[in-house]
Structures are given as structure tokens and as C-alpha cells.
Amino acid sequence: MSLREGVDRMVDRATLAIGLDPDTAKVIQACNMVSQIKFPAKVRGKVEVFTGWWAIHSAHRLPAKGGLRFAPVINQEEIEGLAALMSYKCAIADIPFGGAKGGLLINPCNYKEDELRDITRRFAVELARKDFINPATNVPAPDLGTSAREMVWIADTYKALFPEDVNQDACVTGKPINRGGIAGRTEATGKGVQYALQEFFRHPEAVASAGLQDGLTTQRVVVQGLGKVGYHLAKFLVEDDNITVIAVIEHDGVVINDGGLNIHDVRQHMAETGGVKGFPGGSYSEDRDEALLMECDILIPAALESQIHAGNAMQIQAKLIVEAANGPVTYEADEILRNRGITILPDIYVNAGGVTVSYFEWTRNLSHMRFGRLQRRYDEIRGHGYLDTLEQLTGQRASDQQRKTLVRGASELDLVRSGLYDTMRMAFQDIREIIRENPNINDYRTAAFAIAITKIAQSYYDLGLVESSK
Ligand code: GLU
Secondary structure, eight states, rough: OOOHHHHHHHHHHHHHTTOOOOHHHHHHHSEEEEEEEEEEEETEEEEEEEEEEEEEEEESSSEEEEEEEEEEEHHHHHHHHHHHHHHHHHHTTOOOEEEEEEEOOOGGGSSSSHHHHHEEEEEEEHHHHSSSSSTTEEEEOOOOTTTHHHHHHHHHHHHHHHTOOTTTTOOOOOOOSSGTTOOOOOTTTHHHHHHHHHHHTTHHHHHHTOOOOOOOOGGGEEOOOOOOHHHHHHHHHHHHHOOOOEEEEEEEEEEETTTTOHHHHHHHHHHHHHHSSOOSSSEEOOOOHHHTTTOOOOEEEOSSSSBTTTTTTTGOOSEEEOOOOOOBBBBHHHHHHHHOEEEEHHHHHHHHHHHHHHHOOOHHHHHHHOTTTTHHHHHHHHHHHHHHHHHHHHHHOOHHHHHHHHHHHOOOOHHHHHHHHHHHHHHHHHHHHHHHHOOOHHHOHHHHHHHHHHHHHHHHHHHTTTOOOO
């Protein structure tokens, strides 16, 4: 079963649970549009033909939003499935976007930076000409194999094509801060996963029903993938929540340390050697598949799709699976894990932090102003005023440190983090509520899909695209 079919089956399950009209569900499931683009680029004197896609799963809200991935193994079916996940993710996180996804079939490791830049620019021209890059309709973002670097190249290409577009900065998100990006976007997905876990652990009944001990600090965690998402989330969890990461699984094997790995050092080692092999702070094994089955409290797949499948789901020993990646658990595996009573926090909720902060970046670009610019100093002056009055009234003086903390106006990063935290908390509470209210729903994935499809169905009814049966 492909990722797209798997996602559709998950939607079917939620449709049944909430009694949504199956015809409406069909409309929601359908990918509105997908375009395949073939374009030539000259590399080292030779013409190569590249294949890329842009899929718009839903356009009930615009722009359609999603990552643009560069990968050696992708196909249209997968892109469509990932675009669908974006629609549901945006709905759960209450982001007024449709869902989209793009991809370029390429192994970025085979090209030098300037070659990759030329190829990316060529691809961007093709996409922009078809309106698949446009601040109002289609806004790509970093994904697997792309980062702020590719986003700058794309934005710059768009600007050259449409210099008169006053909102040109908003044509992609995930840009570097000095090129129209927003503070906190790079680590946003990881931060969102951390907030999701923190929120989960604020609900003792949820923790108990997953068979876990109370408190994040006691958890022993295995992380698969120390890339853009996995690295930040593992580092945040270790540094802020005192979690013990007992294993990091990477493309060349696994590194294990029961006492806890130093995430920064593992990443440093990877940057120097290309993998985790030989990392001095833990024991190494090349059996990465076996490592997924390790005994642990929480397993966080933060790499590719379909890592947990019908072939290994029976042997998974983690009590909680936190899907930091998109689609890391297949539909079949999801069924097996649910029957085994293993709790899963689904991707469409857990990894929504990236697109949430992309939404903040997009609105920042449209307003042409950094968040907090108008009120930061005002808040600080007001804070001094309050504190001075309080000191006069009580006859007591606040310490310099207390004054500093109390009067401080919010920076852009503070505001971004606060908006992200709020989004992740609210979404989890919505998910918990539907589980409480609907006796047909007792897992987080079905609950998350139920919320998403209810919201999307409502917009379709409002727009008159589908008739409500009620
Ligand atoms: N690629 C990320 C995702 O899959 C972010 C998408 C975005 O920011 O638009 O959620």
C-alpha cells in the first residue's frame, strides 16, 4: 500500500468514526491537482533531464502550503500522499492554508553547490511560470534534502521573474533571517515535537494509559534520524526536559549509550565523518533495523516514511511512538500497533510545528515587519512603570534580575515560540476532547484525522463545493 493509499485509509477510519458522509470524504481525499515537470539543466558540460512534481491536495484555503523535497527516491504517489498530510496538518494546527507538496528527483550529494543552485533555479523558473510558486497561491518550504539555502535561491529566482510583486518575500518560507525569514523557523518542527510531548505529559491520564511513568525526565528515548527535525528535537528534549536519549539511529547504523548520548557531540561527529560510526560517546552497531526494536519508553522516528511497517510492528517495544517524520508508520503497522495497545502521537499533529512557523513567516512577509517591532520597547517602558509603582506601594525593591525578567519586552523569537506552544497545546486539547466525546474514537491518529476532516468538510460546505447532509 502506498503512502497515499495509507493516508486515505486512515481518513476512511475517521470518516466512519464521526459518521461523515462518505461522498464528502471522497472529495476531501482527492488530490486536486498534480503536475509533473521535466526540465533540462547543463551539468559539467552535459545536459541532464530532471523530473519534479508539485501537488496541490486542497485549495479550499490559499495559499497551498508544503515542503519541497529533493530526494533520489520519490514518485508522484508519494508526493500526493505527503500533500494530503499537509492539508490535514494545517487543519489541525488551525492554519488557514491548503495542503501541497513538491519534489525533485535528485540525489543532492552527487552535485556541487553551484550545480545544485543552477538546477534549483531552473526548477524554480518552471514552477513559478506555472504559478506553483506564488505568495498568494503556492508557497513551498524546506523539506527532506532542502533547507534555507534552497529557499533563498528559489525566492531570488521568483523576484527576478516578478520584480513588481510587493509580496515577493512570501513566495517561500524557511528562508534565512536576513533574507526575509523568521526567528525560530529552522528548529520549529523539532520545537513543536517537544511542545507536543510536554503537552502530552501534562495529562497524567494520557501518560498512564500509554503505560508510561509520570514526568518527561524519566523517559528513555530512541531517536531515528538526526537531521533538521531530529537533531533539534533531541537536543531540546535533553537540554530542557532532561530526557535520556539512549540511541540515535542514522543511515550508517546506530549509536547507543544507556546513560544518555550527547546530541551535540553526535551531530558534530556526523558532520566530520558522515555518520555515527566511530562516535566515541557510545557503542556502535550497523544494525539500524534492529535498533528500532530496542526496549525504550519513547521511539521518535524523525527520518523517512514507512520505517515502521507490517514486518517490524509486532516487535516494536516502545510504549509511545512520536511521529516527528511524515508518514513513518504505515497503515498496516498502525493497525498492528493499535491492537497491541501502543500509543502513537501522529505526524499530522506532532510535526505541525514547521508549517505553523512557516505561517508566521508568511504573515511577517506580508506585513513587511518583524514581529514585536512596534510593541517591544513599549512593553518594556510599561513594565518599568508597573514595577516602579509596585515598589513605591510596597516599599520593597525588586532585584536587578527580577526587574530584568519582569520588564523585558517580547522578542520575535519569544512571540514565535509562544504562538507555536499555543498551537501545539490547543491542538492536543482538541484531540483529547474528541476522544472524550466520541466513543468510536480511542486513538490519537483517528482523533486527529477526525478533527481535520471535520474542519475541511465545513469549508467545503461553506463554499458550496459539497452539500452538507445535515
Ligand atoms: N516540510 C514541512 C512539513 O512537512 C514544512 C512545510 C511548510 O513549512 O510549509 O511539514
